[in-house]
Amino acid sequence: MTATPPVLRDEEQKAGKPHEEPGSRDNSIQIWLLRLVSALIVPAVLIAFFFTFEFLQDPQINKVVQVAVAIIVGVGGVWLLYWALDRLVYALPARAGTGVRPFVFAGPALMILGFYLVYPTIDTFITSLRNARGDEFVGLDNYVRIFTESQYLVSLRNSVVWALVVPIVCVVVGLAVATLADMLPRKAENAFKSLIFLPMAVSFVGASVVFAFIYSFRVEGFGDQIGLLNAIVTAFGGSPVDWLRVPLWNNLFLMVILIWIQTGFAMVILSAAIKGVPDDIVEAARIDGANDWQVFRRITVPTIASTIVVVWTTILITTWKVYDIVAVMTGGNDGTSVVAEKMVSEFFTFRNNGVGAALAVVLLIVVLPILVINIKRFREQEAVR
Amino acid sequence: MTAVTEKPRAVALTPNGSQQPFTVGKFPVYLAILLIALAWVIPALGILVNSFRDPQAIQTSGWWTAFGDLFDASAWTLQNYSTVLDQGFANAFANSLAVTIPAVAIPITVAAFAAYAFAWMEFPGRSLMFAAVVGLMVVPLQMALIPILRIYTTFDISGSFPGLWLAHTGFGLPLAVYLLRNYMGSLPSSLIESAQIDGASHFTIFTKLILPLSMPVLAAFATLQFLWVWNDYLVALVFLGVASPQNAVLTVELANLQGQFGEGALNLLPAAAFVSMVLPLVVFFLLQRYFVRGLTAGSVKG
Numbered sequence: 187m188t189a190t191p192p193v194l195r196d197e198e199q200k201a202g203k204p205h206e207e208p209g210s211r212d213n214s215i216q217i218w219l220l221r222l223v224s225a226l227i228v229p230a231v232l233i234a235f236f237f238t239f240e241f242l243q244d245p246q247i248n249k250v251v252q253v254a255v256a257i258i259v260g261v262g263g264v265w266l267l268y269w270a271l272d273r274l275v276y277a278l279p280a281r282a283g284t285g286v287r288p289f290v291f292a293g294p295a296l297m298i299l300g301f302y303l304v305y306p307t308i309d310t311f312i313t314s315l316r317n318a319r320g321d322e323f324v325g326l327d328n329y330v331r332i333f334t335e336s337q338y339l340v341s342l343r344n345s346v347v348w349a350l351v352v353p354i355v356c357v358v359v360g361l362a363v364a365t366l367a368d369m370l371p372r373k374a375e376n377a378f379k380s381l382i383f384l385p386m387a388v389s390f391v392g393a394s395v396v397f398a399f400i401y402s403f404r405v406e407g408f409g410d411q412i413g414l415l416n417a418i419v420t421a422f423g424g425s426p427v428d429w430l431r432v433p434l435w436n437n438l439f440l441m442v443i444l445i446w447i448q449t450g451f452a453m454v455i456l457s458a459a460i461k462g463v464p465d466d467i468v469e470a471a472r473i474d475g476a477n478d479w480q481v482f483r484r485i486t487v488p489t490i491a492s493t494i495v496v497v498w499t500t501i502l503i504t505t506w507k508v509y510d511i512v513a514v515m516t517g518g519n520d521g522t523s524v525v526a527e528k529m530v531s532e533f534f535t536f537r538n539n540g541v542g543a544a545l546a547v548v549l550l551i552v553v554l555p556i557l558v559i560n561i562k563r564f565r566e567q568e569a570v571r
Numbered sequence: 572m573t574a575v576t577e578k579p580r581a582v583a584l585t586p587n588g589s590q591q592p593f594t595v596g597k598f599p600v601y602l603a604i605l606l607i608a609l610a611w612v613i614p615a616l617g618i619l620v621n622s623f624r625d626p627q628a629i630q631t632s633g634w635w636t637a638f639g640d641l642f643d644a645s646a647w648t649l650q651n652y653s654t655v656l657d658q659g660f661a662n663a664f665a666n667s668l669a670v671t672i673p674a675v676a677i678p679i680t681v682a683a684f685a686a687y688a689f690a691w692m693e694f695p696g697r698s699l700m701f702a703a704v705v706g707l708m709v710v711p712l713q714m715a716l717i718p719i720l721r722i723y724t725t726f727d728i729s730g731s732f733p734g735l736w737l738a739h740t741g742f743g744l745p746l747a748v749y750l751l752r753n754y755m756g757s758l759p760s761s762l763i764e765s766a767q768i769d770g771a772s773h774f775t776i777f778t779k780l781i782l783p784l785s786m787p788v789l790a791a792f793a794t795l796q797f798l799w800v801w802n803d804y805l806v807a808l809v810f811l812g813v814a815s816p817q818n819a820v821l822t823v824e825l826a827n828l829q830g831q832f833g834e835g836a837l838n839l840l841p842a843a844a845f846v847s848m849v850l851p852l853v854v855f856f857l858l859q860r861y862f863v864r865g866l867t868a869g870s871v872k873g
Contacts, residue, residue, distance in 0.1 A: 289694065
């Protein structure tokens with residue numbers, strides 16, 4: 187999948203220009219300065235244009251005009267800039283041009299990444315070592331609070347449970363759905379899979395509203411139950427339950443929403459993997475008398491094991507950062523708080539930057555091993571070529 | 572194609588098993604499929620039905636009771652939709668479009684140039700920088716909220732669309748560069764080499780040759796990024812919703828409405844939810860192929 191292309195060493199093919207030997211690269215200070223400047227120009231122009239023009243910030247202005255300007259500048263203007271910079275680089279001596287041109291192409295993206303992801307990560311880490319208002323260094327105090335005070339421990343506990351339950355349920359149900367769907371005629375299979383996949387198109391907020399009408403609760407005697415679950419409970423003679431306030435279980439009811447959304451993702455990826463299991467192995471097993479379950483258990487699952495791990499990891503990362511569902515459904519009340527939700531409320535409601543930043547760092551630290559594994563796997567793929 | 576089979580297979584688990592005829596022996600399979608399908612459909616069906624019911628009826632009875640008077644035209648109404656659109660959701664829909672279109676177009680442009688450089692140019696630190704991009708894919712955007720909002724507030728640009736466009740550009744770039752670079756890098760090098768021999772510059776090769784060939788992956792990323800930005804709640808809330816409510820997008824408006832649950836907003840929620848879902852559902856059905864391709868190729872993303 188990640189085939190690495192051979193590098194084109196021959197940057198200057200224009201007639202008359204001398205052939206550059208690889209290794210004779212110019213890495214002087216001047217070249218690095220040129221590289222930096224060419225990388226900075228596109229983001230600088232983007233920012234300057236978007237923010238110096240007052241009319242783009244005026245909420246009263248016609249949105250069509252705003253979007254049109256954004257597209258013209260953000261795509262057309264940026265395109266023109268890349269072209270102009272590329273022309274400029276041709277004016278440089280061949281050797282310098284070869285050294286600078288890649289940064290004309292890749293530089294702007296790297297600068298934007300640096301500003302929106304790398305710098306904030308460092309800054310958040312530093313903020314996490316300071317007090318609520320950020321004017322005093324407090325060492326690891328914020329982290330100590332997170333791992334000792336009960337309100338944060340509840341968030342941590344819930345996040346861990348989410349991370350344990352949701353990815354596994356999604357993978358298991360997704361695998362079951364993919365396997366079952368494989369037994370249907372083609373058209374029915376596609377319809378069935380589209381149906382399970384559909385919630386992937388829906389926002390977490392939208393999905394929460396959908397489930398609000400499942401979990402809706404009315405105190406007995408104050409009208410009919412309009413929530414499906416309570417209607418079923420009362421139809422069987424039970425008394426209605428305020429599902430989102432049942433201690434501990436309410437977390438599970440919230441997880442159902444994410445499972446409803448993410449199972450389709452697991453199903454689609456796993457279904458593709460199942461269809462890739464070589465036919466002859468399955469045939470051979472059947473000739474040897476293996477039944478369906480044995481084929482599934484001993485051939486299908488081991489063959490697609492690496493895909494299962496990738497799907498599980500991807501859903502794990504999504505689950506660990508879940509915010510919208512909890513914020514919309516319960517606001518983190520009744521013991522349903524999770525780390526990402528706690529972080530936002532510390533930051534915006536309680537104005538405690540230090541603890542908020544420390545919670546963000548906790549979010550990052552847990553995905554760090556995945557980050558390292560991804561990079562390692564990527565480098566191995568690159569080495570194989 | 573599988574003529575060697577010794578005995579007829581009761582249930583096919585093979586890649587080509589999809590053409591199996593219906594048989595009675597598969598009854599448990601069909602039952603399981605039916606149950607799962609129902610579990611997935613019923614929640615959504617509930618609010619779809621509710622959104623077309625009389626506001627009073629939504630408040631007082633469950634949506635399933637509506638099937639009792641399925642053919643009674645007076646039980647169904649578009650009133651909720653018109654109320655919801657009048658109460659700010661038409662404006663929010665426009666805001667969502669205004670946020671999403673540039674927030675998809677800008678990262679694609681910037682990422683395409685970078686991906687070409689990572690795929691076909693040599694420069695010091697190339698593999699190291701690309702490894703960093705791979706790493707950044709899983710960095711939670713929560714890490715960026717506090718510092719970026721601080722900068723935006725300092726320069727008084729929080730609450731503006733451009734601030735959100737650039738933030739979504741930054742958060743979408745790692746996946747975009749990764750997907751595009753892997754795709755561009757898998758194109759045959761002979762193509763690029765022969766263009767160079769003909770005297771084409773990198774810029775010409777990129778625009779005339781690589782970009783047109785990369786359309787499938789550009790579409791895949793565009794679909795992913797569209798759904799991501801349109802459905803995003805947190806980034807829009809932090810950078811737009813708090814500072815300027817009139818710029819609030821659909822997810823933020825919907826969440827606000829949900830916050831008033833039980834205070835008379837109940838009858839508006841289903842229609843509001845569907846207003847927010849209609850465009851992603853259309854995109855989903857039209858571009859499902861690209862969506863799946865993007866998900867498959869990018870499933871290391873966080």
